[in-house]
Amino acid sequence: MGALNDLTSSSLPDGVIADAFARAIAVATDYAGATSPNPPVGCVLLDAAGNSLAVEAHRKAGDLHAEARAIAACRAAGTIDRIHTVVVTLEPCNHHGRTPPCAEAILSTPAREVWIAETDPNPRVEGGGAVRLAAAGLSVRFLSELDHPDRARLASEAERVIAPFAKWVTTGLPFVTIKQALDETGSMIPPAGQRTFTSETSLTLAHRMRRRADAILTGNGTILADNPEFTVRRIPDHPGKSRILAILDRTGRVPADYLTAAAQRGLRPMLFADIDDALTRLGSEGVHEVLVEAGPTLTAAILSTDIWDEHVAIKKAGDGGPDHITISRNHIKKG
Structure with missing residues (x-):
């Protein structure tokens, strides 16, 4: 899937994004097995200089999703106004479930760019979050576009994290x-x-x-x-x-x-x-x-x-x- 509203001039270096993906995948993996019936998801928030503001994961069903938890951490730390880039292992949700949509949570911040490792495999919601964010003017980009030597490894790891949920939700x-x-x-x-x-x-x-x-x-x-x-x-x-x-x-x-x-x-x-x-x-x-x-x-x-x-x-x-x-x-x- 190609970039949506690709504002490449505002992008952080690919090495910074690759490192953020690695941390997001690692924290999502830590909670694999704890989130059913939801998927494990990790999120990293960066400022305009590429500094990490928060690293969070979805921890259990009914709890805050990874993006919302990371945003809440920034709000508590007084750094929410510095949020520039969101790096997440799974496409942010755009539907109301037990928690509000993550796409709307992101739009409540000054974030300008969102990087996504995996699109949502749920056939009932696929594409919703990315399209919603792009429609609001954010640059939405995907791990598959990253120009970095670790891209293939990161993509494989991100796919493995979501694979059990993907199979279950589709079959x-x-x-x-x-x-x-x-x-x-x-x-x-x-x-x-x-x-x-x-x-x-x-x-x-x-x-x-x-x-x-x-x-x-x-x-x-x-x-x-x-x-x-x-x-x-x-x-x-x-x-x-x-x-x-x-x-x-x-x-x-x-x-x-x-x-x-x-x-x-x-x-x-x-x-x-x-x-x-x-x-x-x-x-x-x-x-x-x-x-x-x-x-x-x-x-x-x-x-x-x-x-x-x-x-x-x-x-x-x-x-x-x-x-x-x-x-x-x-x-x-x-x-």
């Missing part, structure tokens, strides 16, 4: 991420007496992935073999977050006491006969991203289909070095 289904830990031979089975063989760094990554997910999907074999907790432990979890634990259990083998204990840990266990039913139900529950943490059989079965979106393979190095992490993407649907 009604969750974004499916598969986490797979492998030893140096390619086996998923830990040595006798151990529950894992990956490094501390990889274990922390696994908990970050769990933190951003709205649901965990596993099979009854994993439950019976490992009695897993499926909680976020190595990093702080989102306050008040309650994830669905979707268990494929066609034969009814999962013990009732495991389900009770999972609920006591803050999970919402649900049993399903097959994965298609599970994904349909999870989508109806507002799940944006489901993390598959399962054994070799179920993992291979899902990877053999077209229902997964991202596969994160963590492989232990045979030479004792750091684990090898490979991320594959099947498809990211944006509508």
Whole structure:
């Protein structure tokens, strides 16, 4: 999408905008998993010299959106009159929901330029915010136009942040991420007496992935073999977050006491006969991203289909070095 009301003479240097996009994407990523049914969004406000005035994110549904929170921060700091450029990971909304439109919040400031990483994938509102801002005389530009060596990387990161919401809002289904830990031979089975063989760094990554997910999907074999907790432990979890634990259990083998204990840990266990039913139900529950943490059989079965979106393979190095992490993407649907 090209620039709207492109006032290039007033633009800040591309390096300044790239740095602002990086910070906006980072803060949005911090809140991935906390905002459903809304998307995670990050916003950076800059003055005419390119100085950062505020860096904020949408933190949870019903709370201020990223742009409104950043503007409120400037108002509290007495710097609202210095706002010149708005850098945001997702097109500002232009409709009334649980909070007022962000486009109108931006127009209440002296901002003259808005940079957007991703257009809104919601088919009911696409284009509204950018068009509204341009119609009011602001220069509206997009990350795809940025002349900077980091543009492709930033675009990929911004797309990944919004991908679960984009898939859910356009298909009604969750974004499916598969986490797979492998030893140096390619086996998923830990040595006798151990529950894992990956490094501390990889274990922390696994908990970050769990933190951003709205649901965990596993099979009854994993439950019976490992009695897993499926909680976020190595990093702080989102306050008040309650994830669905979707268990494929066609034969009814999962013990009732495991389900009770999972609920006591803050999970919402649900049993399903097959994965298609599970994904349909999870989508109806507002799940944006489901993390598959399962054994070799179920993992291979899902990877053999077209229902997964991202596969994160963590492989232990045979030479004792750091684990090898490979991320594959099947498809990211944006509508």
